[in-house]
Amino acid sequence: MRSNLLSMQLFRLLCGLLEEKTGVNYHASGIETFSAKVYARLEVAGFDAPLDYYYFLRYDAASTDEFDALVDELVVNESYFFREVDQLKSLRDDVVLPLVERGERPRIWCAAASTGEEPLSIAMLLADAGVLSHVDIVASDISRKALARARSGEYNIFSLRACPLDMQQRYIDVTAGRIVVAPEIRAKVEWHRHNLLDASAIASFGTFDGILCRNVLIYFNDATVRRVVGTLSGALRTGGRLFVGATESLFRFGILMRAEEKNGAFSYLRAHE
Numbered sequence: 001m002r003s004n005l006l007s008m009q010l011f012r013l014l015c016g017l018l019e020e021k022t023g024v025n026y027h028a029s030g031i032e033t034f035s036a037k038v039y040a041r042l043e044v045a046g047f048d049a050p051l052d053y054y055y056f057l058r059y060d061a062a063s064t065d066e067f068d069a070l071v072d073e074l075v076v077n078e079s080y081f082f083r084e085v086d087q088l089k090s091l092r093d094d095v096v097l098p099l100v101e102r103g104e105r106p107r108i109w110c111a112a113a114s115t116g117e118e119p120l121s122i123a124m125l126l127a128d129a130g131v132l133s134h135v136d137i138v139a140s141d142i143s144r145k146a147l148a149r150a151r152s153g154e155y156n157i158f159s160l161r162a163c164p165l166d167m168q169q170r171y172i173d174v175t176a177g178r179i180v181v182a183p184e185i186r187a188k189v190e191w192h193r194h195n196l197l198d199a200s201a202i203a204s205f206g207t208f209d210g211i212l213c214r215n216v217l218i219y220f221n222d223a224t225v226r227r228v229v230g231t232l233s234g235a236l237r238t239g240g241r242l243f244v245g246a247t248e249s250l251f252r253f254g255i256l257m258r259a260e261e262k263n264g265a266f267s268y269l270r271a272h273e
């Protein structure tokens with residue numbers, strides 16, 4: 001039986017390609033899982049040898065679909081409703097509500113939204129505050145598979161582990177063994193496929209009052225974090241806020257945005273043009 005463990009050299013070649021295109025940095029400690037996923041994909045794609053598969057991905061213009069399928073297998077899509085909820089409440093109270101009170105129409109973007117629990121949680125909080133119809137919510141991710149799940153609005157029980165019961169009762173149907181988000185909540189989120197490294201595509205996306213980019217920067221190296229945060233700050237309107245994950249402090253990057261703690265949640269304010 002052949003071994004399905006990549007050589008360190010092939011592991012580095014494939015990781016280099018993936019990091020170049022997606023920013024995601026894979027550690028050698030994960031070589032076994034990484035190898036198993038690569039072998040599963042290369043067999044489906046009809047290759048015998050991982051080096052041929054690498055050449056195909058690297059040099060063949062027809063490899064885009066296969067590359068996307070490999071990314072789908074390798075990215076970590078972990079998410080759940082009301083994750084790090086203090087930030088979601090700060091987005092509502094410190095970004096959305098003041099703008100709505102001034103008669104403006106806030107735009108919110110969940111970058112790297114995975115299977116959609118994050119933008120849908122925001123929509124539920126805004127529906128509860130009676131302002132959902134005054135806000136535009138855009139959500140994006142690089143993974144086609146995650147977006148397909150997000151668009152379906154259907155989840156498993158683990159997604160509900162931090163979901164307050166009242167929110168669940170109001171906006172999530174858990175009858176008949178299926179967990180489905182209410183259509184009026186789902187209809188408020190506009191889903192897009194976007195790579196955070198693609199600055200020009202993001203520029204065409206318009207500007208936002210609040211951007212969430214949580215639990216994805218941890219997979220990037222420092223140079224990529226700087227690059228992505230630069231792109232995101234360019235997509236923020238003056239007075240807009242960027243929210244990153246609790247373990248993803250941007251302090252050491254010396255960024256131009258101002259870090260603020262409001263109601264127990266950190267965010268980065270774009271104070272000037």
Ligand SMILES: C[S@@+](CC[C@H](N)C(=O)[O-])C[C@H]1O[C@@H](n2cnc3c(N)ncnc32)[C@H](O)[C@@H]1O
Pocket residue numbers: 021022023024075076077078079080083111112113114115118140141142143146194195196197213214215216
């Ligand atoms: C762990 S999930 C985070 C989901 C959600 N933000 C949360 O905090 O619950 C990380 C997501 O980042 C996405 N991702 C990784 N690299 C990306 C890139 N270059 N552009 C856009 N999304 C990316 C993955 O597909 C995955 O869905």
